[in-house]
Amino acid sequence: MAKYQRLMDDVQQQIEAGIWPPGTKLPSLRQQVAQQGLSLMTVLHAYELLESQGWIVSRPQSGYYVAPRALAVKPLSVAISEKVDINDFVFDVLQATRDPSIVPFGSAFPDPALFPQRQLMRSLANVSHQLTASDALHNLPPGNATLRQLLAQRYARQGIMLSPDEIVITSGALEALNLSLQSLTEPGDYVVIEQPSFYGALQAIERLKLKALAIPSDPTHGIDLVQLEETLQRWPVKACWLMTTLQNPLGVTLTPERKQQLVELLAQHQVPMIEDDVYSELWNGTTPPLPAKAWDRQGNVLHCGSFSKSLVAGFRVGWVAAGKHAQRIQRLQLMSTLSTSAPMQLALADFLATRRYDVHLKRLRQILAKRQQMARQSLLKVLPARSTVTEASGGYFLWVTLPETINTIVLYQQALAAGISIAPGQLFATGDQFNHCFRLNTAWPWDTRAEAAMETLGRIMAEMAQS
Template sequence: MKRETQDKKYRYEEVQHRMMRMVARAVYRPGERVPSIRELSRSMGVSLNTVKQAYLLLEDQRIIESRPQSGYYVRPRGFDLPRQPAFSGSELSPALVPSARICSQILSHAGDPGMVPFGAAIPAEECIPSAKLSAIMSGQCRRLLHESTAYAMPPGHARLRVQIARRLTLAGCDMDPDEILITSGACEAVFLALRILCRPGDTLAIGSPVYFNFLDMFRELSLKILEIPSSPETGICLDTLEKTLVSQKPSACLVISNFNNPLGVSLSDEKKEKMVRILARHGVPLVEDDINGDLSFSNVRPSVARAWDKKGEVLLCGSFSKTLAPGYRVGWLAAGRFREQAFRLKMMVSLASASPTQLAVAEFLHSGGYEHHLRHIRRIYAKKTAAMADAIHRHFPAETRITKPEGGFTLWVEMPESLDSILLYEKAMAEGISIAPGFLFSTTPHFRHYVRLNAAAWSDRNAWAVETLGKMARTLMDSS
């Protein structure tokens, strides 16, 4: 009996050490799925329990991690998170947004085949079900000749709104489909929400750093902004937000609640509920952007802050641009008690969103294909994000810090303070690499040594670009 126990011990240690060697030799790289317990049991000729024990040890050693309903994956390396800058009192005063022409350059590079598109946060080509969507759209346009060519006047096609309402139950929301307004992407949804809530010269509170295209939007709307510092680990600082609500009286607050762009962080349920309570207490409506909510690496769809709204003052924005097809421009706005204003404003701004794409997305969701598609692309983005983070860790200066997103596909990278990300941007452009320098994400000077990188564009073919960026960063450091 003692010999059998000893043999069993040796067997699970043999499995453990074999997997450690394979990870060390990059047979399985960070973010990649390792064999399932059953697969490894068969290939090594050992019991399921032996593999389970080996995988438990590997989890304890933080070499692999379990993802619910997905399997075991090689853990990303242990990087330090970017630091949360200490904002001074003067920076928590309303500020105008300066012009930044670089934003339009970065977005235009997304479609340039001669550029490595690490700058714009666009989905990977292999994660867009182009052929299936095209076939669905063709079928819907043949079957629904009139609906496909007629205006889908606000609030948009009913079948799509019903499907969106059903999906929102996964995020903790019981939504009336008649409240949902179909928009041309999430940016239009946010634009409409801000036009409803704010007037030129008004103040908007935002979590900082924030998606750079939003800053351009705020400038065009003539809004002043209050940047509330956000942590890469826990999100927006609610204590600072509440103090600011008392002293500054903003007209609205904008927060990217799940897999924030650029930080990648999601607010906990407790924090979402507390934020809604704080804003309600001060009579400040919330514009909630949930564009990345469906891209959780764990396959568990996070809640939205709207789930705790009792007064209809959370205007929830979403889109299928990151998960299905950016070119379809299918987004939506659930505007709560501002619903009728949203419908009227949509009609004034763009009349109606395209009918064929609404019909195609509605059918894709109705058929059940969307959930299967999400499981597939979540695995891909988890793998890409971990692989790019690992490459940054290997090639960038030693003091570099990287976020650890649990969804989405953007990485927020803090480089040594002596590095200017604008200089890195210019050098990278000359080599055919597009990146997003950190100064674009704030009106403050705190993020000049940061960059945001689009991990969706990561591939073995583009690995050279991260190595090149690392060499450039080290050269700039040496010359500073």
């Protein structure tokens, strides 16, 4: 534990024990330096964090005092991670899914055979014949004008009024998400994520040297808004990275009421939200879910989307509806990837200009829903006692919770040796609280190969449960 954290813990325990009642002046910075043998900067950092968490207050020219309501402060089940380290494990798991001999239950991607490859290639061929030397310049950030206009029209059909100038085309959603996070933070800042969370968020936090505040989320209601509000009151949060529709890995979609509450809560604390909405087109039902962006009245939500999960993964085209942040994101993009592929942008604009995309989406949703249900039924037959499986309203993931005696990292290793991949729970957390969980991809054909793999996976789980 860092020295400033030890001092923070000591002061908190002393306040809770009543040694320093509310309103009492605390030892000065210099007194703590002398008593604890710490540097002035270490003590100052500890006091500033205690103040940001609501334990103490500073008074100019006077010092630090115990906050009037400090005794009412209750502990949160929020995971605070000063350092996130996930990259190596993510790389190992994703590499395993590239082997065609492996059953890809651990894959992050849908079956590419579900995409309209022939029609997309036709669009790509159409625009290739028309490409000019100036097209590379015309498709620099913020991206192809026609594609941004078509996206703005799709937003308008949902009742969300956006100018094409607010949209930046990116190399997939991950670049949109990373650039958005980079535009809002500096190293050392606090960022709110969900727990469990998409590992891409954990990787971005690790790369940018940020600190994660992980708010509990559950498969029924999604993120805990009470915990989120108390976290916003205690820490100087600079941004939130959240999924409000078909959250990865839980598959939960927030109700419209909870989405509105979330947006209003963040607006109240003036904390921007990066909305990761890459699965929004894969809903299952009669009514498409609106993004949280639909309730944004202050330009506080940076809405990130992609065609990689719903149309074509290989084109690597995404976007962010960034509003007032669009200019900064464009500058960051120019300094990193420069721009998204011009031919891919043009091909997607050509494809979206027809009704083929919506026809494709209708068929895609039907197939994914059928495969997900078949996989869930098969999984329920082989799970050990006291296990649970989520029932998502779309997408292509199931979140499986096993008895806590089963470590899914060991399960992953044994399954991989048998030619089966899964995504163990450790991928989606800052700690080890989901080591008895795993995510299962249901987007691939449910055939005899998949059935046999599920039976093998069930046998491995049964053996682990018995031992």
